[in-house]
Amino acid sequence: MSQIDALFIAPHLDDVVYSCGGTVQQLTQQGLNVVVLTIFAGLPPATDLSEFAQSLHERWGHAAPTSRNTIVETRQLEDIAACHALGAGAIHMDYGDCIYRQDNGEWLYASEDAIFGAVHPAEEPRIQQLIEDIYRTPGVDENTRLFGPLGIGNHVDHQLVHQALLQCDDVLFYEDYPYAENNKALYPYLRDANWQPAYRTLAATAINAKATAMALYQSQLTTFWANKSVLNKNVTTYWQRRGQAERFWKFTGDLA
Numbered sequence: 673m674s675q676i677d678a679l680f681i682a683p684h685l686d687d688v689v690y691s692c693g694g695t696v697q698q699l700t701q702q703g704l705n706v707v708v709l710t711i712f713a714g715l716p717p718a719t720d721l722s723e724f725a726q727s728l729h730e731r732w733g734h735a736a737p738t739s740r741n742t743i744v745e746t747r748q749l750e751d752i753a754a755c756h757a758l759g760a761g762a763i764h765m766d767y768g769d770c771i772y773r774q775d776n777g778e779w780l781y782a783s784e785d786a787i788f789g790a791v792h793p794a795e796e797p798r799i800q801q802l803i804e805d806i807y808r809t810p811g812v813d814e815n816t817r818l819f820g821p822l823g824i825g826n827h828v829d830h831q832l833v834h835q836a837l838l839q840c841d842d843v844l845f846y847e848d849y850p851y852a853e854n855n856k857a858l859y860p861y862l863r864d865a866n867w868q869p870a871y872r873t874l875a876a877t878a879i880n881a882k883a884t885a886m887a888l889y890q891s892q893l894t895t896f897w898a899n900k901s902v903l904n905k906n907v908t909t910y911w912q913r914r915g916q917a918e919r920f921w922k923f924t925g926d927l928a
């Protein structure tokens with residue numbers, strides 16, 4: 673694979689395009705080789721699922737065990753289409769979403785509270801593994817710019833990827849969207865001198881391309897927006913609130 677100029681790392685199949693798809697489009701328009709790497713993009717386990725995971729599958733309309741792969745396979749295809757629409761490549765790792773992960777036969781995250789709670793101690797070694805995975809991605813070298821989630825919204829998968837990238841050099845952290853619609857979630861960063869904002873000004877064409885790509889995640893659309901025109905309006909308003917830009921954050925302090 674050819675050298676990657678910019679690697680955008682997503683916890684889930686949609687996070688990068690939702691959060692900073694305008695920047696992805698702008699960089700590919702400049703001729704850069706951009707790839708979106710999604711970490712927790714693997715298929716559900718073939719075993720029984722937790723009651724919580726089953727209830728989610730029912731809500732998503734895939735209650736039958738025979739159709740459980742369809743959920744993730746559909747999202748993988750949506751992601752490839754959305755990344756391609758922005759001129760970027762897509763790589764999917766085969767780690768499962770937190771609702772599918774176990775330790776010693778116990779589900780690690782078996783409720784809504786758990787998936788927005790603390791990272792399970794059994795997953796600590798995963799952070800080091802993720803750092804190795806990121807640097808081993810074919811095409812990544814010392815000149816590759818890394819982008820990753822700030823961790824707004826506190827989803828455990830976002831926290832894990834954030835923790836891993838915090839230990840990598842020169843990472844720009846994107847504001848996890850739509851969680852970042854909640855202004856209060858950004859307050860800690862605005863008040864912390866260790867975190868410096870960086871704005872990437874974007875033309876309306878980049879934001880329109882982003883909104884169009886976002887709508888390609890059809891299975892996710894109605895979870896977040898009533899319809900496509902609401903999506904367009906929210907994305908445009910968010911871009912204007914940021915001064916016609918997407919905002920990133922750089923950590924300049926020392927790790928605890």
Ligand SMILES: [Zn+2]
Nearest residue numbers: 683684687827
């Ligand atoms: Zn996510």
